[in-house]
Amino acid sequence: xxxxxxxxxxxxxxxxxxxxxxxxxxxxxxxxxxxxxxxxxxxxxxxxxxxxxxxxxxxxxxxxxxxxxxxxxxxxxxxxxxxxxxxxxxxxxxxxxxxxxxxxxxxxxxxxxxxxxxxxxxxxxxxxxxxxxxxxxxxxxxxxxxxxxxxxxxxxxxxxxxxxxxxxxxxxxxxxxxxxxxxxxxxxxxxxxxxxxxxxxxxxxxxxxxxxxxxxxxxxxxxxxxxxxxxxxxxxxxxxxxxxxxxxxxxxxxxxx
Amino acid sequence: xxxxxxxxxxxxxxxxxxxxxxxxxxxxxxxxxxxxxxxxxxxxxxxxxxxxxxxxxxxxxxxxxxxxxxxxxxxxxxxxxxxxxxxxxxxxxxxxxxxxxxxxxxxxxxxxxxxxxxxxxxxxxxxxxxxxxxxxxxxxxxxxxxxxxxxxxxxxxxxxxxxxxxxxxxxxxxxxxxxxxxxxxxxxxxxxxxxxxxxxxxxxxxxxxxxxxxxxxxxxxxxxxxxxxxxxxxxxxxxxxxxxxxxxxxxxxxxxx
Numbered sequence: 001x002x003x004x005x006x007x008x009x010x011x012x013x014x015x016x017x018x019x020x021x022x023x024x025x026x027x028x029x030x031x032x033x034x035x036x037x038x039x040x041x042x043x044x045x046x047x048x049x050x051x052x053x054x055x056x057x058x059x060x061x062x063x064x065x066x067x068x069x070x071x072x073x074x075x076x077x078x079x080x081x082x083x084x085x086x087x088x089x090x091x092x093x094x095x096x097x098x099x100x101x102x103x104x105x106x107x108x109x110x111x112x113x114x115x116x117x118x119x120x121x122x123x124x125x126x127x128x129x130x131x132x133x134x135x136x137x138x139x140x141x142x143x144x145x146x147x148x149x150x151x152x153x154x155x156x157x158x159x160x161x162x163x164x165x166x167x168x169x170x171x172x173x174x175x176x177x178x179x180x181x182x183x184x185x186x187x188x189x190x191x192x193x194x195x196x197x198x199x200x201x202x203x204x205x206x207x208x209x210x211x212x213x214x215x216x217x218x219x220x221x222x223x224x225x226x227x228x229x230x231x232x233x234x235x236x237x238x239x240x241x242x243x244x245x246x247x248x249x250x251x252x253x254x255x256x257x
Numbered sequence: 258x259x260x261x262x263x264x265x266x267x268x269x270x271x272x273x274x275x276x277x278x279x280x281x282x283x284x285x286x287x288x289x290x291x292x293x294x295x296x297x298x299x300x301x302x303x304x305x306x307x308x309x310x311x312x313x314x315x316x317x318x319x320x321x322x323x324x325x326x327x328x329x330x331x332x333x334x335x336x337x338x339x340x341x342x343x344x345x346x347x348x349x350x351x352x353x354x355x356x357x358x359x360x361x362x363x364x365x366x367x368x369x370x371x372x373x374x375x376x377x378x379x380x381x382x383x384x385x386x387x388x389x390x391x392x393x394x395x396x397x398x399x400x401x402x403x404x405x406x407x408x409x410x411x412x413x414x415x416x417x418x419x420x421x422x423x424x425x426x427x428x429x430x431x432x433x434x435x436x437x438x439x440x441x442x443x444x445x446x447x448x449x450x451x452x453x454x455x456x457x458x459x460x461x462x463x464x465x466x467x468x469x470x471x472x473x474x475x476x477x478x479x480x481x482x483x484x485x486x487x488x489x490x491x492x493x494x495x496x497x498x499x500x501x502x503x504x505x506x507x508x509x510x511x512x513x514x
Contacts, residue, residue, distance in 0.1 A: 155423050155448055159416065166412050183447060183478040190440060191412055209477075217477055220470055221440040 014189040014218035017064065018211055019197045019204040023051045028200045030211050031055070036062040036195060039094070040204050041086065042069075042076035049089065056093040064118060065090055066098035072122040073177065073205060080105060091115060098147065107142040119143020123150050124177055126157045132164050140170045145194065149175040149205075158184050166191040182207035186217045271446040271475035274321065275468055276454045276461040280308045287457050287468050288316060295321040295454065296351070297461050298343065299333035306346065313350040321375060322347055323355035329379040330434065330462060337362060348372060355404065364399040376400020380407050381434055383414045389421050397427045402451065406432040406462075415441050423448040430454075439464035443474045 018034035020026060021043040031037065037059060039052065056063060065087055068074020078086070083103055091097075096116040099107055107117045119139035127135060127150060139146035146168075152158045158181060165174040165188050174193040176184045185196050185207070197204070198211040209217070275291035277283060278300040288294065294316060296309065313320060322344055325331020335343070340360055348354075353373040356364055364374045376396035384392060384407060396403035403425075409415045415438060422431040422445050431450040433441045442453050442464070454461070455468040466474070 159420055159423070159448075162419070163416055166416070180481045183480060186478075187444065187447075190444075191416075213477055216473055220466075220474055221443075223440060224437040 011224065012218055012222050014186050014214065014221060015195050016211055016214050016218065017195045017197045018200055019208070020200065021202060021204050023048050025200045026051045026055050030200050031059060033215065034061070034198075034211060036064065038064040038066050038098070038197065038204075039090075040066050040068065040074070041090070042067045042074040043204065052090055052093045062095040063093070064096045064098055065094040067103075068098075068122075069100055069102065071102070072100055072120075084109070096145070099143070101138065104142040111144075116144040117142060118145045118147050118173070120147040121149070122177060126150050126153050126160075129160050129164065132160070136164075136168055136170060136172070145171045145173060147173040147175070149177050151177045152181045152184060157181075158187070162187065162191045165193055168192060176207070177205065179207040182209070185209060186214065186221060189218075190221060190223075268481065269475055269479050271443050271471065271478060272452050273468055273471050273475065274452045274454045275457055276465070277457065278459060278461050280305050282457045283308045283312050285457050288312070290472065291318070291455075291468060293319040293321065293452060295323050295355070295461075296347075297323050297325060297331070298347070299324045299326075299331040300461065309347055309350045319352040320350070321353045321355055322351040324360075325355075325379075326357055326359065328359070329357055329377075341366070353402070356400065358395065361399040368401075373401040374399060375402045375404050375430070377404040378406070379434060383407050383410050383417075386417050386421065389417070393421075393425055393427060393429070402428045402430060404430040404432070406434050408434045409438045409441060414438075415444070419444065419448045422450055425449060433464070434462065436464040439466070442466060443471065443478060446475075447478060447480075 015035040016033075017036045017038050018031060019038040019040055021040045023044065023046055025031075026048070037055070039048070067076045067083055067086060070077045080103055084106060087097060091110075091113050094115065096118050097106075097110045098118040098120050099110070100120055100122075104119065107119070110117055119142050121135055121139060132148070132150075135148060136146055139148070150161070152161060161174060161176070161184060165172060168174075171194060172192065173195050174188045175197060176182065176188075186209070189196050196209075196214060198209050198214045200211055272292040274293045274295050275288060276295040276297055278297045280301065280303055282288075283305070294312070296305070324333045324340060324343060327334045337360055341363060344354060348367075348370050351372065353375050354363075354367045355375040355377050356367070357377055357379075361376065364376070367374055376399050378392055378396060389405070389407075392405060393403055396405070407418070409418060418431060418433070418441060422429060425431075428451060429449065430452050431445045432454060433439065433445075443466070446453050453466075453471060455466050455471045457468055
């Protein structure tokens with residue numbers, strides 16, 4: 001399948017987290033085309049033990065467990081106390097837990113279970129450059145990876161975000177909220193964001209791209225990759241035999257020029 | 258056809274110049290999907306009077322005449338003197354002439370024929386920020402639109418280019434040379450570059466995108482455009498009836514939210 005070829009392109013720097021908000025999506029064939037998965041536990045009401053266990057056994061990449069609070073765009077209205085009882089049953093089948101600043105007290109306990117912490121913050125405004133730096137430091141204080149999603153108001157804000165991402169001293173996932181500047185999502189990966197969040201069936205955040213759209217963007221924006229195969233052919237179907245070989249050969253040729 | 262729908266999307270800020278390097282391309286059905294055309298006269302050896310005249314009568318957008326010098330990546334090795342006899346036979350069928358700094362003495366004569374001048378500079382290195390500003394001023398001194406193509410060496414250089422483009426006081430087309438950071442081509446349009454150059458049959462500059470690829474990028478990176486139609490359907494074929502209506506309706510909904 002073409003998308004497997006895209007996924008294994010080693011030059012690719014836009015990497016995709018599929019954000020799952022229903023157990024139905026757990027069984028989507030698109031799952032295997034993501035680089036990592038996020039389970040949005042706050043949006044899921046049915047029991048997922050078996051489904052998550054099957055996902056763990058079949059998916060070959062990191063799985064993130066997320067309880068997004070209603071204050072940061074999610075559906076979890078409970079406090080810090082109840083968080084542990086909601087997430088702990090699933091820890092054995094996941095690799096990382098997304099924790100907002102308000103839930104940071106759980107970070108040590110999660111790490112003691114040999115799980116990584118994504119320390120996250122989501123805002124509907126745009127902090128200044130220094131405020132953004134301070135936020136990075138705060139999140140790094142309890143997380144292995146930091147994740148920031150803010151809302152740029154103009155082009156200058158996007159430049160600030162690109163620059164702050166490219167110089168961030170910590171492993172970082174940078175994103176934007178809102179639909180107007182949604183195009184900053186793939187751009188931030190070009191400047192150092194480890195991943196971008198996408199959806200399979202329905203968006204978990206306004207402005208999010210679908211995994212199909214982001215795969216195209218990832219392919220077209222991969223640095224230095226000029227794909228002779230891509231020209232004039234259907235993107236989503238067709239004969240892809242030899243695709244990887246041809247593209248690698250072509251890249252080699254470019255390097256020797 | 259889908260691409261006509263894409264072309265008429267008023268939100269779109271990545272606009273495409275198809276760079277034509279052979280009379281064969283003049284007759285391509287892809288012509289009509291470009292926003293503007295560039296005739297690379299330096300790469301064309303056969304007479305084009307009739308072909309250009311037909312193009313003028315059928316194409317509904319600006320046509321640029323370009324004699325790229327061998328010093329700036331083209332095939333024209335003649336001097337300033339011979340330039341006029343090469344371009345003057347075609348002036349009645351075009352709208353703008355691309356003039357490098359070395360050919361600037363022709364600018365007034367071209368303007369006196371009621372044609373616009375694109376004042377251009379192409380380099381295989383990356384100027385500093387101040388040097389870039391000075392270059393903009395120099396080009397603005399003889400051109401109606403300025404066009405700069407330089408070669409970024411790292412991410413910082415790309416940030417410099419994006420910033421300089423977004424704050425440029427003149428109408429500007431900004432681009433990059435080389436394949437490594439080719440992804441800066443569509444990005445620069447998001448930050449104020451009027452156009453990006455693409456090819457139909459064969460690239461006229463290393464790292465150039467095809468018009469098909471750039472149409473996809475243009476569509477996917479259009480600000481604030483979330484296209485429900487796009488989801489899970491083939492990009493290059495299929496039933497597109499009602500595409501515009503649906504997407505406009507959807508945008509309206511977003512605005513009212």
